[in-house]
Amino acid sequence: MKMRATLVATAAAALALAGCGGSSGTTGSTGQGGFKAPPMKAVTHLGPGEGQVNLISWPGYVEDGSSDKSVDWVHPFEKATGCMVKNHAAGTSDEMVNLMKTGQYDAVSASGDATLRLIAAGSVQPINTKLIPSYKDVFSGLKMKPWNSVNGVAYGVPHGRGANVLMYRTDLVKPAPTSWDVVWNKASPYKGKVTAYDSPIYIADAAVYLMAHRPDLKIKDPYALDDKQFNAAVALLKKQNADIGEYWSDALKQVQSFKSGDLAVGTSWQYNVNLAQSEKAPVDAVLPSEGSTGWSDTWMIAAHTKHLTCAYKWLNWIISPKVNAQVAEWFGEAPSDSKSCALTSDKNFCTTYHANDEAYFKKIWYWTTPIKQCLDGRTDVSCKTYADWTTAWQEIKG
Amino acid sequence: MRLSRGARAALAVAMTLGLAVIYVPLGVVIVSSFNTDKTFGWPPSGFTLEWWRRAVDNVGARDALATSVKAGFGATAIALVLGTLLSFAVARYRFFGRDVVSILVVLPIALPGIVTGIALSSAIQTTLRPIGIDFGLFTVIIGHATFCVVIVYNNVLARLRRTSGSLEEASMDLGAGVFTTFRHVTFPAVRSALFAGGLLAFALSFDEVIVTTFTAGAGVQTLPIWILSNLTRPNQAPIVNVVAAVLIVASVVPVWLAQRVSADTAGGRL
Amino acid sequence: MSSAEGARPASFARRVSGTLYRRPGLRLGGLLTAPLGYLVVVYLGALGLLLMSAFWTTDEFSGNLVKSFTWANFHAVATTSVYRTVLIRSVGVAAAVTVICTAVAFPMAFFMAKVAPVRLRRGLVVAVLTPLWASYLVKAFAWRSMFSGDGVLDWALTPFGLSSPGFGLPATVVVLSYLWLPYMILPIYAGLERLPESMLEASADLGAKAGRTFRSVVLPLTIPAVVAGSIFTFSLSLGDYITVQIVGGKTQLIGNLIQTNVGAANNLPLAAALATLPIVIMVGYLLAVRRTGALDNL
Numbered sequence: 001m002k003m004r005a006t007l008v009a010t011a012a013a014a015l016a017l018a019g020c021g022g023s024s025g026t027t028g029s030t031g032q033g034g035f036k037a038p039p040m041k042a043v044t045h046l047g048p049g050e051g052q053v054n055l056i057s058w059p060g061y062v063e064d065g066s067s068d069k070s071v072d073w074v075h076p077f078e079k080a081t082g083c084m085v086k087n088h089a090a091g092t093s094d095e096m097v098n099l100m101k102t103g104q105y106d107a108v109s110a111s112g113d114a115t116l117r118l119i120a121a122g123s124v125q126p127i128n129t130k131l132i133p134s135y136k137d138v139f140s141g142l143k144m145k146p147w148n149s150v151n152g153v154a155y156g157v158p159h160g161r162g163a164n165v166l167m168y169r170t171d172l173v174k175p176a177p178t179s180w181d182v183v184w185n186k187a188s189p190y191k192g193k194v195t196a197y198d199s200p201i202y203i204a205d206a207a208v209y210l211m212a213h214r215p216d217l218k219i220k221d222p223y224a225l226d227d228k229q230f231n232a233a234v235a236l237l238k239k240q241n242a243d244i245g246e247y248w249s250d251a252l253k254q255v256q257s258f259k260s261g262d263l264a265v266g267t268s269w270q271y272n273v274n275l276a277q278s279e280k281a282p283v284d285a286v287l288p289s290e291g292s293t294g295w296s297d298t299w300m301i302a303a304h305t306k307h308l309t310c311a312y313k314w315l316n317w318i319i320s321p322k323v324n325a326q327v328a329e330w331f332g333e334a335p336s337d338s339k340s341c342a343l344t345s346d347k348n349f350c351t352t353y354h355a356n357d358e359a360y361f362k363k364i365w366y367w368t369t370p371i372k373q374c375l376d377g378r379t380d381v382s383c384k385t386y387a388d389w390t391t392a393w394q395e396i397k398g
Numbered sequence: 399m400r401l402s403r404g405a406r407a408a409l410a411v412a413m414t415l416g417l418a419v420i421y422v423p424l425g426v427v428i429v430s431s432f433n434t435d436k437t438f439g440w441p442p443s444g445f446t447l448e449w450w451r452r453a454v455d456n457v458g459a460r461d462a463l464a465t466s467v468k469a470g471f472g473a474t475a476i477a478l479v480l481g482t483l484l485s486f487a488v489a490r491y492r493f494f495g496r497d498v499v500s501i502l503v504v505l506p507i508a509l510p511g512i513v514t515g516i517a518l519s520s521a522i523q524t525t526l527r528p529i530g531i532d533f534g535l536f537t538v539i540i541g542h543a544t545f546c547v548v549i550v551y552n553n554v555l556a557r558l559r560r561t562s563g564s565l566e567e568a569s570m571d572l573g574a575g576v577f578t579t580f581r582h583v584t585f586p587a588v589r590s591a592l593f594a595g596g597l598l599a600f601a602l603s604f605d606e607v608i609v610t611t612f613t614a615g616a617g618v619q620t621l622p623i624w625i626l627s628n629l630t631r632p633n634q635a636p637i638v639n640v641v642a643a644v645l646i647v648a649s650v651v652p653v654w655l656a657q658r659v660s661a662d663t664a665g666g667r668l
Numbered sequence: 669m670s671s672a673e674g675a676r677p678a679s680f681a682r683r684v685s686g687t688l689y690r691r692p693g694l695r696l697g698g699l700l701t702a703p704l705g706y707l708v709v710v711y712l713g714a715l716g717l718l719l720m721s722a723f724w725t726t727d728e729f730s731g732n733l734v735k736s737f738t739w740a741n742f743h744a745v746a747t748t749s750v751y752r753t754v755l756i757r758s759v760g761v762a763a764a765v766t767v768i769c770t771a772v773a774f775p776m777a778f779f780m781a782k783v784a785p786v787r788l789r790r791g792l793v794v795a796v797l798t799p800l801w802a803s804y805l806v807k808a809f810a811w812r813s814m815f816s817g818d819g820v821l822d823w824a825l826t827p828f829g830l831s832s833p834g835f836g837l838p839a840t841v842v843v844l845s846y847l848w849l850p851y852m853i854l855p856i857y858a859g860l861e862r863l864p865e866s867m868l869e870a871s872a873d874l875g876a877k878a879g880r881t882f883r884s885v886v887l888p889l890t891i892p893a894v895v896a897g898s899i900f901t902f903s904l905s906l907g908d909y910i911t912v913q914i915v916g917g918k919t920q921l922i923g924n925l926i927q928t929n930v931g932a933a934n935n936l937p938l939a940a941a942l943a944t945l946p947i948v949i950m951v952g953y954l955l956a957v958r959r960t961g962a963l964d965n966l
Contacts, residue, residue, distance in 0.1 A: 510907015649801030
């Protein structure tokens, strides 16, 4: 999970060349005008299984019992389909994009910042969702989104999603916050105990805050920031740095710090909140009124796969209700399959992770790589690229 | 050196305090491996054998341990050969650029790991991958060997400097060939230095994180890499403590062995 | 080499042996080729490629390397104030760690080499070496839990009205010093052990008190060993980016910048330009200490 830090990486590559304007926020997604996927058609039928499938995945997505004996959805898949799984756990989106170019892999669990790069590079093929029986049960809020489809053509199946929420110590932060104020303009009471996510993508969180509180900046999409908007966000982050106790990048460290009281308030994941609460830390979390950032991953199939049928079978397997419930619980994210909620071992799992709550996810701006062409559709200015964001992030940390 | 009683006592106190500081964190690790608290809060909230039970079942950790041992043996083997050859050249011959060699050999360990890491990573990317050699265990061994050479080199060189070359000359004057002389005269003299150097080289490779991160293919997981990716996962982190506790206890054996075999009490040089 | 046995290989081996015996230059060549080849091709070659890429750029769109010469990366490194700040901070941390390690290691090594009874020495060396095998990451995390608000340090210090310093630069220095301490103890110990007892006795016979012997004999003769140890502590601290992530709070060091640029930013050229800073510092340091004989004391 810590790898999420590095996950929203670099250059939206060929994507940018193609002039793509795919925004990730469900609220603000404009079309993908100008983005042309390489000509390729989804298959209409599948042959017999090939006996093997090679996957690239985030750690925790493809478990065969080697981490924990009871966490295993690979062996049952092999038994059910005869497709033997070879998994390659990748650390970053860049690694995934590069590995997919080698042509040795059949399917990949790509994140929002990698999907369009993979499509533009011709590394992945369109998906015929009719060949994936489980697809019909996927939450509609995740289907045909700018990061998993192009002009109405699906390129993958949604794996799961999560929001970045505001976690706080109930004994130290009073009254309970409802706004991101407590980590920005009103953070001083918690000086040294504020935390922020250690990645350039966190700049978008500042932008989300400015969207609500500085209407004069006219930010429409937190991933599409021109010079002025970007500088305002960076200034806000530099100011925040004085109050920061620790930038966090992995769940365990953050939970430790909240539990010990080294941290009192800051952005977090539902997973961390639950873990902290289960460890008896006096914490709670809220999705603040300004909305927030979040993430969603997509399983995609390689363009020139030698194991097409097995790859389709894997996609179907991983979003099938039972397996999707297992993955979601192991990884700590909202499942993408609507029937999963009945099958989780913790009956309240979907409620805690807001899996059914479309209104909740309407407020989320899913992570996307900022590119020069403004993602909000503006053509009169150029926006800051992820490279700019990275440089700025180093300066923010000082 | 005749030290006053006070000075001796002060030094003994310093030694004791130093050892205490060295061992308190290790004690914390061992205690944490029995702590019910998943995030290692202090004082421990309760006693459990759960993590030890789960560690026994953890295939990932066992595989990673096996990979680390393979990488360590591979790198140590290369280091033993190359380090020995180099130390003989430096100890027994005078040649142009001998001073440069002493800097060159120490460079891989003197330059920060991240520099070595990204240098090797981009070199593998641009030179090895096009000819079909991808990141994997092999590249890890290549990477580790660069900084393991100096350890063996230092140990053997120190020994060679203490044993005179005249014994070898005598052997050859008496008609023994170069190889026979090596087998019967030189090798016995440096054997324990090789063992001590090899052991330290292995230890260095065994605990290396940064260079490994940059040279391992994602399919290759050494123990430190496994630890790095599991320490951040709350369900797994306590198991890491178990693995570390086992390592701490188990490592006494090779270190003690090196001590016994080695002629000088330092048990090797870095 | 020693496998020159058996009937037929023996004659061949004998011929080779004879040639080698007659021609020391050949012997030297045979000894040097493999190790130097390895170090030069694999290590210097990789470093050379890295330095070369510092003059390239990455394509803004594709993220691929553009192999045309530019000073832009070095210009960025020289003019961006955050790089300067972080470099100074990193050198400061490395220097502080080295000083702390020396201060702690010297008395310990001295006790081990010159005070402790001989039969205790082996035990002490084992005690100092064993932690090298316990994972560096696990030790850093153990320190993290010790530094935290409900950790061992707070728990132990509260009765004295003190509290843990929390995460940050001081914690980073403490943990790095802890991690690299054995790398300082061992060379100093070896250096002290080599000091002949007779020399110390001579000093005493000439009327020097312990303090004088220490200042005039022990210290000058062990400085190369200390410098040798400092190569480890300084360079290991200078390149570390993991410990600071674990206990450094919001601190970043030069290693973090290099790592961010090569990873998240996918900008190898800039990372390479940044990497020249520690390279220059360490090579300069090695050249400077070569005269002291430290390199023979590693």
